[in-house]
Amino acid sequence: MQQKLMFVLTILLSGRAMTLAYIHRVGGSAPGDPPPAWLMPLVGDAVIGVLALWIAYLVIKKTGLWVWVVIIVWNALAIWDAMSAFIIHITNPWPEFFMIQLLGPAMFFAASAMHLVIIILASQSDVRKHYLE
Numbered sequence: 001m002q003q004k005l006m007f008v009l010t011i012l013l014s015g016r017a018m019t020l021a022y023i024h025r026v027g028g029s030a031p032g033d034p035p036p037a038w039l040m041p042l043v044g045d046a047v048i049g050v051l052a053l054w055i056a057y058l059v060i061k062k063t064g065l066w067v068w069v070v071i072i073v074w075n076a077l078a079i080w081d082a083m084s085a086f087i088i089h090i091t092n093p094w095p096e097f098f099m100i101q102l103l104g105p106a107m108f109f110a111a112s113a114m115h116l117v118i119i120i121l122a123s124q125s126d127v128r129k130h131y132l133e
Contacts, residue, residue: 002121003059003130006071009114010056013078016111017049022097037092041085048078068131071122075115082111 019042027036034042055074058067086108094100099107121127 002124002127006118006121006127007056007059009118010052010059013111013114014049014052014056016045016052016078019043019045019049032096034094034097035092037088038085038094041081041088044081045085048074048081063131063133065132068122068128071131072119075119075122078115079112082108082115 022034023039023042023046025033026039026042027033051074055071058070086105089100089105089108103110122131
């Protein structure tokens with residue numbers, strides 16, 4: 001059950017890859033273009049989102065210490081990325097971004113919470129045992 005929840009959360013988090021559509025507009029002068037400071041968070045989200053598909057595959061299909069470590073490290077880096085994006089949001093707002101319009105700053109914490117849940121699930125003894133046997 002925990003692996004299925006980890007899988008579903010990971011697939012949901014693959015939506016972070018949507019930032020690929022905005023990277024080329026960073027620093028542009030058109031309405032709605034992201035400020036230059038948003039380059040790092042957008043690239044980070046794109047990498048996290050694209051890798052989510054591979055991570056979801058690993059969660060369901062593979063075992064081994066390396067798989068467990070990759071799951072933990074990917075989620076830890078994703079939390080760092082979301083929190084750094086929150087700091088950028090505070091210092092260089094991008095109010096035109098539709099996710100910020102919908103959820104406000106809560107979106108950064110929601111993504112972080114989802115990643116944290118995956119880390120907690122992966123750290124449970126039965127899940128660890130599954131991957132480490």
